[in-house]
Amino acid sequence: GIQVEQSPPDLILQEGANSTLRCNFSDSVNNLQWFHQNPWGQLINLFYIPSGTKQNGRLSATTVATERYSLLYISSSQTTDSGVYFCAVELTGNTGKLIFGQGTTLQVKP
Amino acid sequence: SAVISQKPSRDICQRGTSLTIQCQVDSQVTMMFWYRQQPGQSLTLIATANQGSEATYESGFVIDKFPISRPNLTFSTLTVSNMSPEDSSIYLCSAGRFYNEQFFGPGTRLTVL
Numbered sequence A: 001g002i003q004v005e006q007s008p009p010d011l012i013l014q015e016g017a018n019s020t021l022r023c024n025f026s027d028s029v030n031n032l033q034w035f036h037q038n039p040w041g042q043l044i045n046l047f048y049i050p051s052g053t054k055q056n057g058r059l060s061a062t063t064v065a066t067e068r069y070s071l072l073y074i075s076s077s078q079t080t081d082s083g084v085y086f087c088a089v090e091l092t093g094n095t096g097k098l099i100f101g102q103g104t105t106l107q108v109k110p
Numbered sequence B: 001s002a003v004i005s006q007k008p009s010r011d012i013c014q015r016g017t018s019l020t021i022q023c024q025v026d027s028q029v030t031m032m033f034w035y036r037q038q039p040g041q042s043l044t045l046i047a048t049a050n051q052g053s054e055a056t057y058e059s060g061f062v063i064d065k066f067p068i069s070r071p072n073l074t075f076s077t078l079t080v081s082n083m084s085p086e087d088s089s090i091y092l093c094s095a096g097r098f099y100n101e102q103f104f105g106p107g108t109r110l111t112v113l
Helices: none
Strands: A004-007 A010-014 A019-025 A029-037 A043-048 A052-056 A059-064 A069-074 A083-091 A098-100 A104-109 B004-007 B010-013 B019-025 B031-037 B043-049 B068-072 B075-080 B089-096 B102-104 B108-112
Touching (some): A004 A083, A043 A052, A043 A059, A098 B043, B004 B089, B019 B031, B031 B075, B043 B068, B043 B075, B043 B089, B075 B089
Parallel strands (some): A010 A104, B010 B108
Antiparallel strands (some): A019 A069, A029 A083, A059 A069, B019 B075, B031 B043
């Protein structure tokens, strides 16, 4: 089956720093989503990005589908950015099924 | 977007009992799914909840253990049957439309003693 790998697994930043999270996937996909799981377990939708670049405030994402990777950029990090960031890919075949990476755990220190 | 609610938000259950989790979506959606997140792990797809028919289960998950219903486009239930401590996890439902993003409920935190 498809493999979804995220790096780095853990990241510690000082408040105000920038970071890049990476998601590699091993096969063609219908689309890709980025989520932030807050400390209460809620999954927050960040980006729905099958290809191209999107920006939302301090966050932006780029997916290069032909090279099978996506990047999530966090600029000027804040303590509220802490949590786990997941990428998830939707399998081809119109099933809607999402396969999740193992996540990147981000800790932003004040 | 879709707003998804789940009940209960958390529960503590005894070994050998069953728990039914409800998932309600505020708008009609094409797809509904159930995921499990074991402690410290990522999310794993349990099954696709099909409206008016049997759910489609992923490898490693069976209907006897995780019966699922979806009587209409906006509601689904997942039952965790004959529970053991290994079933302690967060259970999440998701919903969406084809070629659109999926949204997740807040999850149900289950602890089995």
